[in-house]
Amino acid sequence: MPKVLISDKMDPKAAQIFRERGVEVDEITGKTPEELKAIIGQYDGLAIRSSTKVTKEILDAATNLKVVGRAGIGVDNVDIPAASAKGVVVMNTPFGNSITTAEHAVALMFALARDIPEADKSTQAGKWEKNRFMGVELTNKTLGLIGAGNIGSIVADRALGLKMKVIAYDPFLTPERAVEMGVEKVTLDDLLARADFITLHTPLTDSTRNILSRENLAKTKKGVRVINCARGGLIDEEALKDALDSGHVAGAALDVFVEEPAKVSPLFGTPGFISTPHLGASTNEAQVNVAIQVAEQMADFLVNGGVTNALNMPSLSAEEAPKLKPYMALAEQLGSLVGQLSGEGLMAVSVEVEGAAAELNQKPITGAVLAGLMKVYSDTVNMVNAPFLAKERGLDVREVRHDREGDYHTLIRVSVNGRNGERSVAGTLFSNRTPRLVEMFGIKVEADLEGDMLYIVNDDKPGFIGRLGSTLGEAGINIGTFHLGRRSAGGEAVLLLSVDSPVQGDLLKTVCSLPGVRQAKALRF
Numbered sequence: 001m002p003k004v005l006i007s008d009k010m011d012p013k014a015a016q017i018f019r020e021r022g023v024e025v026d027e028i029t030g031k032t033p034e035e036l037k038a039i040i041g042q043y044d045g046l047a048i049r050s051s052t053k054v055t056k057e058i059l060d061a062a063t064n065l066k067v068v069g070r071a072g073i074g075v076d077n078v079d080i081p082a083a084s085a086k087g088v089v090v091m092n093t094p095f096g097n098s099i100t101t102a103e104h105a106v107a108l109m110f111a112l113a114r115d116i117p118e119a120d121k122s123t124q125a126g127k128w129e130k131n132r133f134m135g136v137e138l139t140n141k142t143l144g145l146i147g148a149g150n151i152g153s154i155v156a157d158r159a160l161g162l163k164m165k166v167i168a169y170d171p172f173l174t175p176e177r178a179v180e181m182g183v184e185k186v187t188l189d190d191l192l193a194r195a196d197f198i199t200l201h202t203p204l205t206d207s208t209r210n211i212l213s214r215e216n217l218a219k220t221k222k223g224v225r226v227i228n229c230a231r232g233g234l235i236d237e238e239a240l241k242d243a244l245d246s247g248h249v250a251g252a253a254l255d256v257f258v259e260e261p262a263k264v265s266p267l268f269g270t271p272g273f274i275s276t277p278h279l280g281a282s283t284n285e286a287q288v289n290v291a292i293q294v295a296e297q298m299a300d301f302l303v304n305g306g307v308t309n310a311l312n313m314p315s316l317s318a319e320e321a322p323k324l325k326p327y328m329a330l331a332e333q334l335g336s337l338v339g340q341l342s343g344e345g346l347m348a349v350s351v352e353v354e355g356a357a358a359e360l361n362q363k364p365i366t367g368a369v370l371a372g373l374m375k376v377y378s379d380t381v382n383m384v385n386a387p388f389l390a391k392e393r394g395l396d397v398r399e400v401r402h403d404r405e406g407d408y409h410t411l412i413r414v415s416v417n418g419r420n421g422e423r424s425v426a427g428t429l430f431s432n433r434t435p436r437l438v439e440m441f442g443i444k445v446e447a448d449l450e451g452d453m454l455y456i457v458n459d460d461k462p463g464f465i466g467r468l469g470s471t472l473g474e475a476g477i478n479i480g481t482f483h484l485g486r487r488s489a490g491g492e493a494v495l496l497l498s499v500d501s502p503v504q505g506d507l508l509k510t511v512c513s514l515p516g517v518r519q520a521k522a523l524r525f
Helices: 012-020 033-042 056-061 080-085 098-114 116-124 150-161 175-181 188-194 214-218 237-246 284-304 321-342 362-374 386-392 464-474 505-512
Strands: 003-006 024-027 045-048 067-070 089-092 142-146 165-169 197-200 224-228 249-254 273-275 346-355 396-402 410-418 421-430 434-440 443-447 452-459 479-486 492-499 517-524
Touching: 003 012, 003 033, 012 024, 012 284, 033 056, 045 284, 056 080, 067 284, 080 089, 089 284, 098 116, 098 150, 098 197, 098 224, 098 249, 098 273, 098 284, 142 150, 142 188, 150 165, 150 175, 150 386, 165 175, 165 188, 214 237, 237 249, 321 362, 321 410, 321 421, 321 434, 321 517, 346 362, 362 386, 362 396, 362 410, 386 396, 434 492, 443 479, 443 492, 452 464, 464 479, 464 492, 464 505, 505 517
Parallel strands: 003 024, 003 045, 045 067, 067 089, 142 165, 142 197, 197 224, 224 249, 249 273, 346 396
Antiparallel strands: 346 410, 410 421, 421 434, 434 443, 452 492, 452 517, 479 492
């Protein structure tokens, strides 16, 4: 009988489900890391919330551990690379607390509009300051959503019920999905200029970090109110304090902070600022939902081998896994490549397989493509929930299977259609196991996609490669591999370099300014 340890406080229904499914369970909470290390070796599964830190040291001591289940979304407290190296599956429950988090954002919006925390404090102090707390109505105000995924769409629905106008900025929001939600799709600058209230519902990635920077806060409408129940780090907290002090931002409510627990913050004590201690998921219903879901997922894995909402493993049967593993690695790389290069406004993606790939189950391959495509925008996407997220955003996904024989014994082609037109990349497997890019946007180019890379579109002119090498060399950037393709002699060329350290900031601008460079972008795999 499999044995699971619940190491954080969790709704009793979780233990009940484990036992009903034939899994032995112990509920032992509050252990120190050393105490957890001493007992973890006897368990097949570990069910946690946010308190338990599943470090490499814990995993090294977990000699029998097969699965870690996080009742909730965030897995910052789990060393996923170490878990993968140990063969431990890491699962989460990404949709169990969506309604709760959305409602908390709406609650904070009301609190800001009517200055409820300060009015309560003043009244309970024996004052009666009706003239001091002059609020604003939500009716007919414009709500700007930064992120229109699962939680953002729920907030939009509630806001529309309050007779607000809702505009949304989201790279994956299609015009069709926007119409379905009843919102107007806009650019970020347009949202900043028009919104009376701004709520953030996006993960923290390289592209969203400080999305409300000092510069972007300055672009907002004077008197705007800002709410963040998503991730700390989406807002420049020092800049937000200055904007509150100056009166440009009328109010801000944060449930999340860059450093948590937030015992000290530049925002604390600032007039117009409201804070809560990461309560987005803190309702009885949400706690029950995520506890039930994590128990069901872990029990299914331990008893039947089913894999659901895994962050480091695709949804596969035991028979399919060995054959599909290298194909999914290739598919995720192709999805990541086209996602990083295509930008915003994607409407459709096509996944084509031919040769040996056409004889396999295409669903995991498509899931891997979507996981790679959207991981730039989401920190919880995986091969299991990627198709759901794509559908939620209105992304049209098409699968094509070709019986024809091509230039390669097996081939996967990923094509996307969006604001910048259609783009396509293709890859194969060398020796049936090594992923290799073989085509980019109609140009033949062979490359391994790994680590830090630099992508350049340039004019095929003599001397360019020398100038580029000198520029990178002077900056201390070592080139690992060099892959070049071109449409025709003297025409458009594509260059992919693997580099030992990322090309960013001023150096990337310098590369872009080199004669002949049409486009340059840093990539990460």
